[in-house]
Amino acid sequence: MTMKATDPGAFRAQTPVLFDRASDFIARNVFERPTLVLDLARVEVQYDALKAGLGDASIHYAVKANPDARIIAALLAKGSHFDCASRAEIELCLSQGARADQISFGNTIKRATDIAFAASKGISLLAADAPEELEKIAAHAPDARVYLRVIVENSQADWPLSRKFGAAGGHVLSLLEQGRALGLSMVGLSFHVGSQTRKSVYWGPVLDQIAKVWENAQQAGFELGLLNIGGGFPAFYGEAVDAPTNYAADVIRQVRARFGDVQIIAEPGRGMVAEAGHIVAEVLLVARKSPLDAHRWVFLDIGKFSGLAETMDEAIRYEFVTAKDGSDTGPCILAGPSCDSADVLYEKTPVQLPKSLASGDRIIVRNCGAYTTTYASIGFNGFPPLDVVVL
Structure with a gap:
């Protein structure tokens, strides 16, 4: 895992709920791939x-x-x-x-x-x-x-x-x-x-x-x-x-x-x-399947096969936080990065995310300390396993 310090100011200002150690660590660092940060x-x-x-x-x-x-x-x-x-x-x-x-x-x-x-x-x-x-x-x-x-x-x-x-x-x-x-x-x-x-x-x-x-x-x-x-x-x-x-x-x-x-x-x-850890991830793509499509598709660099298997049948509905929270939102179908068509996280009940969300934006999956690292595959489609930082 490679990280570098970053200015957390803009991110923190719009996400006051995240004043905990794991969220603070995420706010102060940049991550090259999906990472679970867990506060022991x-x-x-x-x-x-x-x-x-x-x-x-x-x-x-x-x-x-x-x-x-x-x-x-x-x-x-x-x-x-x-x-x-x-x-x-x-x-x-x-x-x-x-x-x-x-x-x-x-x-x-x-x-x-x-x-x-x-x-x-x-x-x-x-x-x-x-x-x-x-x-x-x-x-x-x-x-x-x-x-x-x-x-x-x-x-x-x-x-x-x-x-x-x-x-x-x-x-x-x-x-x-x-x-x-x-x-x-x-x-x-x-x-x-x-x-x-x-x-x-x-x-x-x-x-x-x-x-x-x-x-x-x-x-x-x-x-x-x-x-x-x-x-x-x-x-x-x-x-x-x-x-x-x-x-x-x-x-x-x-x-x-x-x-x-x-x-x-x-x-x-x-x-x-579960509540001790959050996953920091990245938006890879925001797209509509047609100009008339009511829902955007938001693709993340983490999916069912890289840690979020509990989204199966949408049984566990995680919370998502971005730096653009507070702006206008719209319904999104959320999906992972793999080439497997089953790698869709939420579709039956779309997720409300900022309309300005774009590729490269960071997204945090809240309360992911349980059943994520052990569900993550080792190299499916060549994607690396979920990184872990324990504070």
Whole structure:
């Protein structure tokens, strides 16, 4: 990455909302390619805010949200535990000093060799949602403590995570019985209300569903003691969300009302790191497909394949800031630079951008600290991966 100092005056004057460290750094520098600038202190503040609301629940940071080693080290110093989805993420956490008992292997789809690796490192808390996965765990990590992931049927999240992960509620008892027959310690259940669940009240129907599964398991003789409530803690993308402490506290209140005094694990990812970082990018082209076209096409030097994959189906709607904000705006179709026709960010609901926007203008994508660096391809169409600056 090559940067040089620039006069931030004009840019700052029209964007007073950006008085934070990451935005200030962007304003004072020039970037040759798309770059995520992330403020580590903001991650630490967010951890403290969530912890204050979660109380005695154990935070297992979802490493997949942003696996930068500096984030892992900072959160470890705060006392965080970690939810890992792969051997590489486990190795990362161990390399930063995390103990085995601070790591859970939460992906329900694991290689047998990776299960064995985790067991060899002393990691015992593993997730499953299928008979064959239980067989693999029993064969390669017989001392594992297993929690079963349950499909969420009524998510109100902006990015629901149903279907691919989890077992149907009616299938849970047979899985618990199989795990017990295999000699595994079946310790609890997990679920995920869906990424970017903007209001804590949306958890209620999901918790009611999981509570019924939990009660059925208890009545069948399974003494469950662990409830992994997953993630879903939201970030601000322009629509109002509850403050993190209040949000987390209300979630825990709802959980305790239904499940009582059980051990709770929470796995914030987006809610931990998204607001800590912004991406600085450049407008490559502004065009209309015909003189009568109602919408301009604005092409950026970053797209779905270079970090903004969460614009898929326009589920996550990022905020954009330019130096020309405050002037007249008009609707735009926003697209990335690649030669893939799927590389369109927002078309169903166009983005309002200044009418004077032109190629060469800088544009900032707000609150991109989560799920951008890990979604960025390595060299698709020859474009470099997303650069990262951690303050």
